[in-house]
Amino acid sequence: MRNIFKLAARNLFRYKRRTLLTSMLITLGVVSVLLFISVSGSFKALMVGQITDSMLGHVQIHKQGYLASVDSLPLNRNLTGKQIDKVVQVLAEEDAVEAYSMRIKLGAMFSNFIETTNIRLNAVTPVDEIKTAPLLTERILEGEKEGLLKPGEILIPELIAKGMKVKVGDGIVLVANNKDGSVNGQNFMVRGILEGISGPGGRDGMVHIEDAKTLLRIGAAEVSEVAIRLKDIDQLPAVFASLQEKLGSMKNQQGQPIFEVHTWESISPFFNIAKMIDLMTFFIKIMLVAIVLVSIMNVMIMAVYERINEIGTISAIGTLPNKILGLFVVEGFLMGVLGTAVGTAISLISIAIMNATQISFDFGRQTGLLLSPAIGVADVVLVVVIVIAIAVVASLQPAWKAAKMDPITALKHV
Amino acid sequence: MSVVVAKQLVKTYVAGDIKVEAIRGVDFSIEPASFVSFIGPSGSGKTTLLNMIGCLDPPTSGQLQVAGQDITSLSRQEAARFRGEHIGFVFQDFNLIPVLTVFENVEYPLQMVQSWPNEKRKKRVLEMLDAVGMADQAHKYPSQISGGQKQRVAVARALVTNAKLVLADEPTANLDKETANRIIDLMKQMRDEFKTTFVFSTHDPRIVDNVEITFALEDGTLHRLEKSAGGDHA
Numbered sequence: 091m092r093n094i095f096k097l098a099a100r101n102l103f104r105y106k107r108r109t110l111l112t113s114m115l116i117t118l119g120v121v122s123v124l125l126f127i128s129v130s131g132s133f134k135a136l137m138v139g140q141i142t143d144s145m146l147g148h149v150q151i152h153k154q155g156y157l158a159s160v161d162s163l164p165l166n167r168n169l170t171g172k173q174i175d176k177v178v179q180v181l182a183e184e185d186a187v188e189a190y191s192m193r194i195k196l197g198a199m200f201s202n203f204i205e206t207t208n209i210r211l212n213a214v215t216p217v218d219e220i221k222t223a224p225l226l227t228e229r230i231l232e233g234e235k236e237g238l239l240k241p242g243e244i245l246i247p248e249l250i251a252k253g254m255k256v257k258v259g260d261g262i263v264l265v266a267n268n269k270d271g272s273v274n275g276q277n278f279m280v281r282g283i284l285e286g287i288s289g290p291g292g293r294d295g296m297v298h299i300e301d302a303k304t305l306l307r308i309g310a311a312e313v314s315e316v317a318i319r320l321k322d323i324d325q326l327p328a329v330f331a332s333l334q335e336k337l338g339s340m341k342n343q344q345g346q347p348i349f350e351v352h353t354w355e356s357i358s359p360f361f362n363i364a365k366m367i368d369l370m371t372f373f374i375k376i377m378l379v380a381i382v383l384v385s386i387m388n389v390m391i392m393a394v395y396e397r398i399n400e401i402g403t404i405s406a407i408g409t410l411p412n413k414i415l416g417l418f419v420v421e422g423f424l425m426g427v428l429g430t431a432v433g434t435a436i437s438l439i440s441i442a443i444m445n446a447t448q449i450s451f452d453f454g455r456q457t458g459l460l461l462s463p464a465i466g467v468a469d470v471v472l473v474v475v476i477v478i479a480i481a482v483v484a485s486l487q488p489a490w491k492a493a494k495m496d497p498i499t500a501l502k503h504v
Numbered sequence: 505m506s507v508v509v510a511k512q513l514v515k516t517y518v519a520g521d522i523k524v525e526a527i528r529g530v531d532f533s534i535e536p537a538s539f540v541s542f543i544g545p546s547g548s549g550k551t552t553l554l555n556m557i558g559c560l561d562p563p564t565s566g567q568l569q570v571a572g573q574d575i576t577s578l579s580r581q582e583a584a585r586f587r588g589e590h591i592g593f594v595f596q597d598f599n600l601i602p603v604l605t606v607f608e609n610v611e612y613p614l615q616m617v618q619s620w621p622n623e624k625r626k627k628r629v630l631e632m633l634d635a636v637g638m639a640d641q642a643h644k645y646p647s648q649i650s651g652g653q654k655q656r657v658a659v660a661r662a663l664v665t666n667a668k669l670v671l672a673d674e675p676t677a678n679l680d681k682e683t684a685n686r687i688i689d690l691m692k693q694m695r696d697e698f699k700t701t702f703v704f705s706t707h708d709p710r711i712v713d714n715v716e717i718t719f720a721l722e723d724g725t726l727h728r729l730e731k732s733a734g735g736d737h738a
């Protein structure tokens with residue numbers, strides 16, 4: 091076996107330039123794939139983190155039909171009384187749940203005593219909200235971040251602050267329609283300005299849940315949305331399945347489901363972008379396979395053709411066909427190994443450099459997001475194994491041709 | 505016991521509608537440690553005959569025994585094994601492996617065809633290089649030595665496995681006369697030293713002066729030439 095490697099390596103070395111070119115092509119492919127995986131992966135993780143940690147949470151529970159009409163923020167589709175108790179009880183049983191926040195979502199008129207505009211609001215319990223959306227406080231551009239807000243205070247979105255020329259500390263009035271059609275108003279003090287983010291709820295203001303109840307004249311417990319944060323996003327499928335089973339399957343007297351359970355994926359449009367990224371990764375991998383297959387096969391067909399006489403010689407003096415096969419397969423294998431080794435090294439170094447130089451990018455209204463590309467051992471191993479396996483597969487056909495060559499015909503070849 | 509025994513050996517090539525009777529029923533035998541040549545003009549069937557003896561090409565009909573074994577119906581794999589074990593080859597174009605040194609070329613059959621242990625192998629290769637006078641060139645590559653030297657290395661490679669029979673198809677055709685004679689002398693010397701049977705072919709009547717047994721081939725038929733007739737015959 092050592093001799094087969096020695097001979098194969100010598101033959102590769104004999105055509106230095108060709109070996110180098112082919113290996114470089116493989117290197118290029120490996121580098122593109124690994125860098126794409128790491129950069130897109132980090133982009134994805136960052137975006138998903140932004141979306142789930144600053145607003146959505148990982149899972150959301152609503153009353154059946156709420157999300158379909160979420161644009162009008164309907165108050166008559168809130169969860170009430172026993173339904174809330176049930177949710178609390180079910181969530182208490184899930185070990186993977188880190189925290190959850192119960193929100194009332196409402197629309198209101200926003201007045202600075204000169205002008206009036208519409209505003210969408212999330213009414214929350216600050217301690218729960220901070221635990222569920224830990225990045226939320228980061229979005230407070232002006233004003234005290236600590237503690238989020240107290241009753242009587244409001245966080246207003248950037249756009250309204252600018253449009254209505256409202257500053258931190260100003261007094262404003264919210265006027266809202268109640269469920270029964272009456273109207274109620276209440277004074278608030280602007281506690282802070284919230285940075286807008288892409289996706290649903292990204293441009294909403296925020297008030298304390300107790301204020302929402304008085305404004306909307308809600309007596310008993312009532313909730314539009316339960317946002318849930320998991321300890322680990324990898325547990326999402328399991329938790330989702332369990333919640334679906336426990337809550338999603340519950341029916342009322344009319345046989346209609348009571349709750350709807352959603353993961354962030356079905357709520358945020360970014361999930362489709364994430365899926366596109368996965369699809370692109372897949373196609374880039376396919377391209378890598380094609381590059382390796384075509385380049386190695388091409389070189390090996392040439393190698394066999396150039397060495398027909400040599401094949402005839404070694405075959406005549408008694409080299410068995412499987413050894414001849416081995417000689418050529420090992421040549422393809424070594425080229426694959428060379429290309430992959432260099433490619434992996436370049437990729438890892440590039441990733442380290444990217445991390446050291448702190449590349450930032452903007453996405454939608456968010457600016458200065460820091461990219462921290464990383465690549466898992468599993469991804470590297472997968473790419474390495476695929477490339478080397480394809481290199482071997484690509485050499486098989488030419489090698490097989492060499493192995494079954496008739497020595498007389500091969501010796502006569504000029 | 506004869507190293508090669510051929511009886512009514514026939515080889516017919518069929519290419520489309522055309523049949524070429526390259527060997528037309530020849531009988532001969534070759535004794536151990538003999539020095540034999542097949543002489544004949546181009547197209548007379550020398551290569552065809554040597555290829556059959558060398559287990560590279562099966563006969564169309566007739567009997568052929570080499571090293572006491574019937575070789576008329578060996579599979580490809582069996583034939584390769586048989587060649588690796590019993591036969592050494594010397595080619596017209598030397599056919600050394602260009603990426604291997606002189607030493608490694610001679611080592612090749614012991615490593616890639618047979619599997620000799622390391623130390624024994626090295627010792628044997630040096631011994632053979634010494635015998636053909638190429639020990640001082642052991643680390644050169646084929647491209648760095650002359651044609652005559654290449655053929656010496658090829659003779660060493662053919663003998664290194666202790667083959668009973670060495671077949672050389674026109675081994676001197678690409679060499680000048682003086683070098684050709686030295687190669688023939690070398691082979692004869694090797695025969696004396698290792699008791700190996702040498703069979704070679706040539707179309708050059710001047711070469712056969714040195715040969716003990718000469719068969720003349722003409723249009724696929726064979727007859728043995730008497731020693732005295734050697735030089736100026738044909």
Ligand SMILES: Nc1ncnc2c1ncn2[C@@H]1O[C@H](COP(=O)(O)OP(=O)(O)O)[C@@H](O)[C@H]1O
Pocket residue numbers: 517518519524525526544545546547548549550551552553
């Ligand atoms: N593979 C083949 N197919 C058809 N005819 C062949 C083949 N090999 C040899 N011949 C023919 O057989 C005859 C003997 O050829 P060969 O043994 O090569 O002669 P030599 O080696 O003496 O020059 C020639 O007529 C040649 O054309």
Ligand SMILES: [Mg+2]
Pocket residue numbers: 550551552673
């Ligand atoms: Mg010939």
